[in-house]
Structures are given as C-alpha cells and as structure tokens.
Amino acid sequence: MWVGVVSLFPEMFEAITRYGVTGRAVEKGHVALEVWNPRDFATDRHRTVDDRPYGGGPGMLMKVDTLRAAIHAAKARAEQATGQRPRVVYLSPQGRRLDQAGARELAAGPPLVVVAGRYEGIDERVVESDIDEEWSIGDYVLSGGELPAMVLIDAAARLVPGVLGHQDSAVEDSFNEGLLDCPHYTRPEVIDGRRVPEVLLSGNHGAIRRWRLKQSLGRTWQRRPDLLEGRELNKEQRKLLQEFLEEHAL
Numbered sequence: 001m002w003v004g005v006v007s008l009f010p011e012m013f014e015a016i017t018r019y020g021v022t023g024r025a026v027e028k029g030h031v032a033l034e035v036w037n038p039r040d041f042a043t044d045r046h047r048t049v050d051d052r053p054y055g056g057g058p059g060m061l062m063k064v065d066t067l068r069a070a071i072h073a074a075k076a077r078a079e080q081a082t083g084q085r086p087r088v089v090y091l092s093p094q095g096r097r098l099d100q101a102g103a104r105e106l107a108a109g110p111p112l113v114v115v116a117g118r119y120e121g122i123d124e125r126v127v128e129s130d131i132d133e134e135w136s137i138g139d140y141v142l143s144g145g146e147l148p149a150m151v152l153i154d155a156a157a158r159l160v161p162g163v164l165g166h167q168d169s170a171v172e173d174s175f176n177e178g179l180l181d182c183p184h185y186t187r188p189e190v191i192d193g194r195r196v197p198e199v200l201l202s203g204n205h206g207a208i209r210r211w212r213l214k215q216s217l218g219r220t221w222q223r224r225p226d227l228l229e230g231r232e233l234n235k236e237q238r239k240l241l242q243e244f245l246e247e248h249a250l
C-alpha cells in the first residue's frame, strides 16, 4: 500500500512509521509512506504557508499555492511509484465517517494521497479541484488533520495482506467481524480475587470459540445494538445470544 501525505508537521507521522505493527509494515515494505511539506514549496523569505480568509473572521487558512504544489508533487510521485492515479483524501469533520468497511475500501483501492490540514481549513476550490474524497474520524474538532490522517492510514494499513502476522494480534476473524470484541485474559489466573473464566483454561477449543462468540454477541447487544441492526445472525449466533441474555437476565 502506497501512501503520500501532505502535512506541515511531517515528523508527527513517525508515530506510525516507527512503531508497532505499522512501523514493521513500513520496514518490510508492505506499506510505503512519504510526506510532502507545503512549507518546502514556499518561495517567499518567511516561507509562508497560511493566508487570510476572504470575508474576514478569526484564524487563517492554508495558503493555496504551497498547499497545491505539495499535493501535486505527492500525486506525481504516487503515479511514478505505482503506475496508478492516486485517490486524494482530505480529513475534516465534514467528511464521510470512517469505519471498518471504509478502511477496507481504502486498503483495497488505489494509492492514497492524504492531505492533513492545519489552521481553520483549506480553500473550498482546492477541495473541489484537488481532493477526491473527504473523510472524518468522528464528530469532534481537532487541532489539525495529522492525527485523523494517522488513524485512517493505520486502520487501512492493518488490512494490507502480510501486515498482521498471526503473532501480532488476532487477525480479524470472520465471526467477530462487525461485532465488538470479547473479553481477554492473561496471567495471573487471579487478580484481586477475580478469576479467569474456566472455559478459557479448559483447552476445549470448540467451547472457547463458542464462549468468545457468545461474549462478542452479548456485548454488542448491550453496548452497540445498532451494530446488530440489519445483520442476519445465523442459527448458532442466535442461540448463543439468547443464552447470553438469559444468563445476564437481560
């Protein structure tokens, strides 16, 4: 997966290129990430990257010429590196809400150029002319697009084949896709008098699989019933959810 980023703070992306699963993915070449800084395209003495908004009001916007130069440079590199035209995405609260399905779409699609904004925003004509899709990671206002960009890239990179080795963490099993995760336990067997559920110590892998599925279904029903809307549960899943609800007097 090839990702170009446009950001005034390139070093922030070390958070995903140097650490953990995504860091290893970059090291192994499963994911390529390159950053272009609009400031490097400034031609004035002060290397200006912001500009005043027409119509007045508080704050500044990203300067159009340096932003567009960085986006165009990233797009050109994407095409040169992959032979494909990139999908240019911009992170803002006005965008499509990112979810696992969206992450799958992004991971399976063409190379990405991810534009991380700063200040109060970017010129709408740049959105119209240079951005293909706007995405949001949630309904709250952050100080810039870098953290949302890293969230989007991380969620997509995990889905690139070879990135999640089985030892890293439970690769998305088919049964829990779209459900909340089950509870997890590790040593010691007792913490402040609280024991590990016996089934997990039993070595009975069928019973363990069913217990985990039951817990995922029950927790999803309790905490995020919306995730179960419009989802057909199969016979086993219906039975396990029923058992969970009876056991929890729900």
Ligand SMILES: Nc1nonc1C(=O)NCc1ccc(Cl)cc1
Binding pocket: 091, 092, 093, 116, 117, 118, 119, 120, 121, 122, 135, 136, 137, 138, 139, 140, 141, 142, 143, 144, 145, 148
């Ligand atoms: N929530 C979100 N989901 O995606 N992005 C956000 C967000 O708050 N961005 C802040 C932001 C975005 C663009 C600019 Cl120019 C400045 C600040």
